[in-house]
Amino acid sequence: MGSGVAGLSAAIEASKHCSVLVVTKDKIDENNTVYAQGGIAVVLSAGDTIVKHIKDTLDAGQGLCDKAAVKTVVSEGPKRVHELIEWGAAFDKEDDRLIFTQEGGHSFPRIIRAQGDSTGREVEHALIRLVKEYKNITVLEHTFATDLITRDGICHGAIVWHAKKGTTLIWAKRTILATGGCGQVYRETTNPDVATGDGLAMAYRAGAVLQDMEFVQFHPTTLYIAGAVRFLITETVRGEGGILRNKRGERFMPRYHQQAELAPRDVVSQSILKEMQKTDHTNVYIDVRHIPRERLYTRFPKIKEICDSFGIDIAKDLIPVRPSAHYMIGGIKTDQFSRTTVRQLYACGEAACTGMHGANRLGSNSLLEGLVTGYTAGKDACESIQKSVRKLVPYTIRESMGLSKISWLDLNDIRNSLKSLMWRDAGIERDERHLLEAEEMIEMWGSYVMDKEFSNPTGWELQNMILVSSLIVSSALKRKESRGVHHRTDYPETDNIRWKKHITWVL
Structure with a gap:
């Protein structure tokens, strides 16, 4: 689920031995990847080293990075980028050599770009071209995933909806969430309309562990x-x-x-x-x-x-x-193979919390992480299917009608109010009074939205946004210190004794 750099990388790798279905809620190239102006941070230039890139990433993460995850992504990055170039991605060159630029937090010019400020679009379209060549990859566009199908802690696929085809059950031996972030929960955001945290909410409802939800990165400079x-x-x-x-x-x-x-x-x-x-x-x-x-x-x-x-x-x-608001650093907790805590369910890219970014993502590390973790998820999912003797056997699902009927609700008004509240009370600067206010308001809106049964994405997105916003606010309230992108004006210092640890949530 998801058609950005992580989702398509996973699909391409998994398709080498398996049939793959890519589900995306809009058209295939409407995602955060396409809008990524910045480049890919990768060790390819003379004088740069893996050790330097790892150190810069760890320094930016302010004590909360998973060192093994950082080492894996940075070390595997050059291979994945070389592969991307072989697939036709054209990065900016001078005299037939890649041009490298430097960004904040990097100690060395290691950022490669495409068409100056259209790197994401170049990467995405190179992957789309390849996906279209693979006969065992099918793409369902304009298809909204409402929930995962789980039983006994095992994921067996997803429930999806299409305006013309209605609700469909998709049974899968392995499911990969590459649904991106949740920037739309904020009034001021660089994210496209599709970034409503659907994958995070689905994973949470399925019993997966979510981690570091307080760490939302704000990009310093958007045209105002x-x-x-x-x-x-x-x-x-x-x-x-x-x-x-x-x-x-x-x-x-x-x-x-x-x-x-x-x-x-x-x-x-x-x-x-x-x-x-x-x-x-x-x-x-x-x-x-x-x-x-x-x-x-x-x-x-x-x-x-x-x-x-x-x-x-x-x-x-x-x-x-x-x-x-720019990037969700936290997300669905994964291991080194992109596996979540729910069996047969994977997560990669911005939807995942790999430990790569810690408390603050280093610029241009996200496309790199998407390439590597997408590849890892696709590879492990495919290999685990080949090793498994368990067959895919769909089972009967009974429809529950326990939800309340829809009363008159102005969903757009609630959505806009939620976005304004999150920007005001859980934005760049936070304190206990405003976070408690946000918690109270979100709980109130949830009391008359979350128990309703909706029949289209407008309602489902709002439910997902309320759930994700609640987790962000609760995490921000719980972390009584300032670290990385999480800045508490009432706790301005970093507290390594009590808070050099992760906050996790599970239903």
């Missing part, structure tokens, strides 16, 4: 124009020399961190928020006017195009930006 869709201004803009300025035109990042604009994302996001509060302004600005025009237009064609549409010439004008 009132009324416009939030558009990501990739971190590489700062890597190329972009300077952050407040409304008075002052450069402020050197006051907050020695790496200034190249500080880790959590530091930059929190610093921008402080400047907005100090100057009583809705945003700050990125200044790239000192970078040669030709280089700007060549490196960031998509950003240029979007800014042009709002009358902003990036070579002459400041770009208004502010932070937005």
Whole structure:
């Protein structure tokens, strides 16, 4: 389930010996991967080493990374990227050599990109082309997965819904969740509409362990124009020399961190928020006017195009930006084989919590993790099927009608209220009073939404968003310290004695 970099990587690897069905709730290329401007962090350049990349990842994770998971992803990354290039993915080159750029938290230029700021789209379309060539991979688009089919702690497939075909039971020997994150639970987000945390909610209801749900990463810089869709201004803009300025035109990042604009994302996001509060302004600005025009237009064609549409010439004008919810670091707990705690159920990509990112994801590590964990999930799922003697035997499912009938509810109003509440009370800065307020409000909305039986994705998505939001808020309330992307103003220090550990949830 899911058709981003992790889902398609899993499908391709599993299809070598098994038949594969890919289920995606929208069209195959509508997912977070396609919108990923940033590149892939991978050790391919002279002078860079696996050890350096591992250290940078561990430093960003602030004590909560799984070192074995980090080593596996970083070490396997070059193989998977070479494979991707063989499949036709074209990354930016100069004199027939890959171009490497540097982002915040990285000690070395190791980020490869495609078409300047369209890396995700290039990766996704390369994978889609390959998927279409495999006769034993079937793709169901515009198909919403409502729940997993489980019995005795074993997953046997999923229940899905299509507008024309209705509800269908899909029986599977192995099920892989690659459903992405949950950025849509926040009002300000870089995520597309499909990112409503459906896989996280399904896994939780099926009895899988979820971990690190308090760690939601906020991207420091998204284009901020009132009324416009939030558009990501990739971190590489700062890597190329972009300077952050407040409304008075002052450069402020050197006051907050020695790496200034190249500080880790959590530091930059929190610093921008402080400047907005100090100057009583809705945003700050990125200044790239000192970078040669030709280089700007060549490196960031998509950003240029979007800014042009709002009358902003990036070579002459400041770009208004502010932070937005970007990436779910936590998720469905998995082991080194991408297995969840529910038998025959796997998770990979942003939906999974592999331990790779700890308390703060290092920039451009997500596409890398998606490639590696997707490959791992597909490989292990396929191999375990070949070793198993157990046959796939569908069983009778009785429909339960215990849910309440739908009373009059304005689902869009509840959804918008939830998103505003999460942004206000469980956003970049958190404290006990606001988190308790959020917990109370979410519980109230849940009391008249969660027991209703809906017949379309609008209601199902809202139920999933309420469940995921509840887990985020409860986790944030429980972790009484500040670490990585989790910043408690009432507990501003990192507490390694009591909180250098993970928070897990299971139904």
